[in-house]
Amino acid sequence: MPMMERVTLPREPTTPARARHYLAPRLHGLGMPSEDVDELLVAVGEAVTNAVIHGGRATTPAVSRDGAVSDPRGEGADGVTETDTVMVELIPRGDRVVVAVTSASTHWHVPEAQLPANPLAETGRGLFVMRHFADSVRIEQSRRGTTVYLIRGLRPDPTESDGTPRARPAAMLPGRRRAG
Numbered sequence: 001m002p003m004m005e006r007v008t009l010p011r012e013p014t015t016p017a018r019a020r021h022y023l024a025p026r027l028h029g030l031g032m033p034s035e036d037v038d039e040l041l042v043a044v045g046e047a048v049t050n051a052v053i054h055g056g057r058a059t060t061p062a063v064s065r066d067g068a069v070s071d072p073r074g075e076g077a078d079g080v081t082e083t084d085t086v087m088v089e090l091i092p093r094g095d096r097v098v099v100a101v102t103s104a105s106t107h108w109h110v111p112e113a114q115l116p117a118n119p120l121a122e123t124g125r126g127l128f129v130m131r132h133f134a135d136s137v138r139i140e141q142s143r144r145g146t147t148v149y150l151i152r153g154l155r156p157d158p159t160e161s162d163g164t165p166r167a168r169p170a171a172m173l174p175g176r177r178r179a180g
Helices: 015-029 034-054 126-133
Strands: 005-010 085-093 096-103 136-142 145-153
Touching: 005 015, 015 034, 015 085, 015 096, 034 085, 034 096, 034 126, 034 145, 126 136
Parallel strands: none
Antiparallel strands: 005 085, 085 096, 096 145, 136 145
16 A cells, blocks of 8 residues: 655645646556546545635735745745645555645634535535545644545446456445545
């Protein structure tokens, strides 16, 4: 089983896509079927989006054309402080995988996982979506920040090495996940 992997990304609008791009080949490398990878990446995108939006101070860092992140207040030698980042960890654990998304903020409220009064609203569905596409979701807030743990079973790829379909036990069929 591969070891834990970690990437720290700047807190900016492109971070959710960058996190998904980083994780996709690693999840496939664990033997997850493409459909399961895609579903988990939707949950990851929601968690990282929340970390970008709620994960640091109100002032958003600036990004230059060459990709350098600078702090508008001039803090830090390279302009990046801990509150400007989102850490994404991939933790294989036996028959499951955990993706942990951490932001430095302890100030954002974690609502119940329910649809908003207006399901067509632009915001308010993230936790609901995460719980739909992960087997379990755990959120921890401490002085160090907020971490969202997305846990998903490692279901074997339903194709044999020669590309023919392989039967999956009923417990592993899509739609048999429980919210956590």
